[in-house]
Amino acid sequence: MVAPESSRLWRRLMTLAEIGAIPGGGVDRQALTEGEASGWRLVIGWGREAGLHPATDAAGNLFLVLPGRDRAVAPVLLGSHLDTQPTGGRFDGAAGVLAALDAVTDLAASGRVPERDCVVVAWMNEEGSRFAPGMMGSEAFCGVRDLAAIRAVRDADGITVGDALDRFLAGFPDLPRRPLAAPVAAYLELHIEQGPVLEAAGCPVGIVTGIQGKKTVSVCLSGAEGHAGTLAMPERRDAVAAFARCAVALHAAIGGLDPAIKFTIGRVQVTPNAPSVIAREVRFSIDLRHPDNAVLDAAGARIAPLCAAEAAPCTVAVTPLVTAPSNAFDPVLRERIGRAAADLGFRAMPLLSAAGHDARHLAGLCPSAMIFVPCRAGISHAPAEWAEPADLAAGTAVLARLLHDLAFATALPLAGPPG
Amino acid sequence: MVAPESSRLWRRLMTLAEIGAIPGGGVDRQALTEGEASGWRLVIGWGREAGLHPATDAAGNLFLVLPGRDRAVAPVLLGSHLDTQPTGGRFDGAAGVLAALDAVTDLAASGRVPERDCVVVAWMNEEGSRFAPGMMGSEAFCGVRDLAAIRAVRDADGITVGDALDRFLAGFPDLPRRPLAAPVAAYLELHIEQGPVLEAAGCPVGIVTGIQGKKTVSVCLSGAEGHAGTLAMPERRDAVAAFARCAVALHAAIGGLDPAIKFTIGRVQVTPNAPSVIAREVRFSIDLRHPDNAVLDAAGARIAPLCAAEAAPCTVAVTPLVTAPSNAFDPVLRERIGRAAADLGFRAMPLLSAAGHDARHLAGLCPSAMIFVPCRAGISHAPAEWAEPADLAAGTAVLARLLHDLAFATALPLAGPPG
Numbered sequence: 001m002v003a004p005e006s007s008r009l010w011r012r013l014m015t016l017a018e019i020g021a022i023p024g025g026g027v028d029r030q031a032l033t034e035g036e037a038s039g040w041r042l043v044i045g046w047g048r049e050a051g052l053h054p055a056t057d058a059a060g061n062l063f064l065v066l067p068g069r070d071r072a073v074a075p076v077l078l079g080s081h082l083d084t085q086p087t088g089g090r091f092d093g094a095a096g097v098l099a100a101l102d103a104v105t106d107l108a109a110s111g112r113v114p115e116r117d118c119v120v121v122a123w124m125n126e127e128g129s130r131f132a133p134g135m136m137g138s139e140a141f142c143g144v145r146d147l148a149a150i151r152a153v154r155d156a157d158g159i160t161v162g163d164a165l166d167r168f169l170a171g172f173p174d175l176p177r178r179p180l181a182a183p184v185a186a187y188l189e190l191h192i193e194q195g196p197v198l199e200a201a202g203c204p205v206g207i208v209t210g211i212q213g214k215k216t217v218s219v220c221l222s223g224a225e226g227h228a229g230t231l232a233m234p235e236r237r238d239a240v241a242a243f244a245r246c247a248v249a250l251h252a253a254i255g256g257l258d259p260a261i262k263f264t265i266g267r268v269q270v271t272p273n274a275p276s277v278i279a280r281e282v283r284f285s286i287d288l289r290h291p292d293n294a295v296l297d298a299a300g301a302r303i304a305p306l307c308a309a310e311a312a313p314c315t316v317a318v319t320p321l322v323t324a325p326s327n328a329f330d331p332v333l334r335e336r337i338g339r340a341a342a343d344l345g346f347r348a349m350p351l352l353s354a355a356g357h358d359a360r361h362l363a364g365l366c367p368s369a370m371i372f373v374p375c376r377a378g379i380s381h382a383p384a385e386w387a388e389p390a391d392l393a394a395g396t397a398v399l400a401r402l403l404h405d406l407a408f409a410t411a412l413p414l415a416g417p418p419g
Numbered sequence: 420m421v422a423p424e425s426s427r428l429w430r431r432l433m434t435l436a437e438i439g440a441i442p443g444g445g446v447d448r449q450a451l452t453e454g455e456a457s458g459w460r461l462v463i464g465w466g467r468e469a470g471l472h473p474a475t476d477a478a479g480n481l482f483l484v485l486p487g488r489d490r491a492v493a494p495v496l497l498g499s500h501l502d503t504q505p506t507g508g509r510f511d512g513a514a515g516v517l518a519a520l521d522a523v524t525d526l527a528a529s530g531r532v533p534e535r536d537c538v539v540v541a542w543m544n545e546e547g548s549r550f551a552p553g554m555m556g557s558e559a560f561c562g563v564r565d566l567a568a569i570r571a572v573r574d575a576d577g578i579t580v581g582d583a584l585d586r587f588l589a590g591f592p593d594l595p596r597r598p599l600a601a602p603v604a605a606y607l608e609l610h611i612e613q614g615p616v617l618e619a620a621g622c623p624v625g626i627v628t629g630i631q632g633k634k635t636v637s638v639c640l641s642g643a644e645g646h647a648g649t650l651a652m653p654e655r656r657d658a659v660a661a662f663a664r665c666a667v668a669l670h671a672a673i674g675g676l677d678p679a680i681k682f683t684i685g686r687v688q689v690t691p692n693a694p695s696v697i698a699r700e701v702r703f704s705i706d707l708r709h710p711d712n713a714v715l716d717a718a719g720a721r722i723a724p725l726c727a728a729e730a731a732p733c734t735v736a737v738t739p740l741v742t743a744p745s746n747a748f749d750p751v752l753r754e755r756i757g758r759a760a761a762d763l764g765f766r767a768m769p770l771l772s773a774a775g776h777d778a779r780h781l782a783g784l785c786p787s788a789m790i791f792v793p794c795r796a797g798i799s800h801a802p803a804e805w806a807e808p809a810d811l812a813a814g815t816a817v818l819a820r821l822l823h824d825l826a827f828a829t830a831l832p833l834a835g836p837p838g
Contacts, residue, residue: 085691085695087691194648216694225506226799229706232681233674241684244663244666244684245663247659247660259652265657266695272504273505275547275704354646381645
């Protein structure tokens, strides 16, 4: 038995983390960049070694296909994403893609041909940091969002997803294109928890019950530019001052609503952003999450009136970007995750995902499930992000067991427990 | 008599404003950029037409010299700056340089040789928007700040003043270098008021009594990065939330101190500035001004304790950048400005400058004075900045009269009025 920290999975995670490495052990490998292309080349190479066939689609998702006996039936998909936040960690996304590759590689090496195709997937732009909002690849694949609308989104430099995607895929001219919105038999995703629950409980395996609801909103405050040394205070329409009042009011009213709410202003863009110029505009992002859709909607509805009350003498425009209600994962697959963990001797517990994942969209297309592994102190989206090799090995073993169930089942979806 | 809007001065102002033109009639021509170099080439060309000799110095100031009879005596300097804010106007700085060029051009055309050199100057980086804080050229020239320290300052892309300056001056290899800190007989600067006083009073000429005191401060709030969807609100150290509390408290306590105070947070930089990442750091600028040095000092002293009280659980570091006490301009030159305006039939009134100017530093080196012209609605540092052609012509005529006094005086400084 290989020690977890000497395993193929762990070595590959650390190798992949060298692409886009930043100080403190973190990774900056944003969507459709040269860094992500390098990640693709590495992962495609590992897939080819295992006999898998790489492919892509019009949305820039990456697939590694182990062909099944009957190519005509819907495949099992399993994976996550390879892109990171600008100051992200080594595990968010990458762990799920490489765990899936590990499981499919072992299946291929067993010599037994599965009933159906087993496909490792890396979704395009899960993070949404370069092009907001994220989960573009899974949204396009699942028909949640039109690809033309996704292609029109621009990054901070004005580059569209369409241009970045065409350039990115031009670097992989030999990859066949799979259709979008093709039938899928089941979807599995392993991910670090990005919260403190599993670590605190001493559980290496989390059975994800669902994903908490999320709203993202963009707010634009418009004032008037002026000279910092000359314009009297009462005559100013200072967008930074208005932003500060709005942010304090929003944090107090929404951030303090109940213990389960998450309220974040993560991006603030000031124009012209010069020390001696009164700002004429501030655009800021709101990320709001709650497991209860009614609370989420009620909190979201307060954003515009709170801003309107505080913004004067500036004007305010509130633009909703994403509303993703909370969802529940497939109960049969959840039961199977628990059974697999028990068979393998790992403690497991159910928990809600506080973070969003591509599995949210797949769950609308096919029976889907997620396996969480603990991460240290709940830290994620930061260089200090860390998962223990043994926990990743446990989660991957459970994923492999579930893949085996699905790969060789003659009929899907799997039936639930009797009674 | 040429109508003011058909004059050489006005046509040149409009031509110069095409370099770095931005929508709405504004200008983006920041220090040591290709745009400023184009401005230099234009102004040097006009100076050469008038028989002036261009030169520079180690701090990247531009000089256009009309030689006097005695080259050994200290020259008269007159000018302003050619750089602008990123969303600046057509008059701030440019009006002063081109008015000075107009006055010296007329003097040269008269055929009479002045007693001493008369030198048009455009100071390097008055605005301080690309490299903060500003007034670098006049500070280096006057020995207020060491050139080595200035050269080490970096812009947002990490480029130092030193590197930008060396590259900029390499584009002007034929310009002789004048020494820094050479004696100056007197300094005159025309500028738009950047406030509403002259317009409201219907006065085309302002006799600037002095410049209000200014402090600039940089504040850094440090928290901890985290995932917007997972980290519970009480466990966060959100630098944006801390910024909002600090900004509200600072505006209330300092911005509301008295009617004469000016308090501005114009620049806010969030790290990593991604919608779904709790910010680990916010750096922001404070620009604080008041005509009374005691009030300025007392207000400045409140910044650090106010931030410390609001920043928790983030930590705060407050770095003072500039403290420029209020100053008074030379009383003899002020009296001469009033007399020149009266002789020419223009209404004139004394007023304090709310904005900082290079003349602040020159006033420590030699007798100095400033002439203000009105600008519409007090708007400056914005594309809507506007000055009437007739007001600019009036201010320039007064400047030319004063230049004449200084150019032909056999002894400087000028004597005050009798009694």
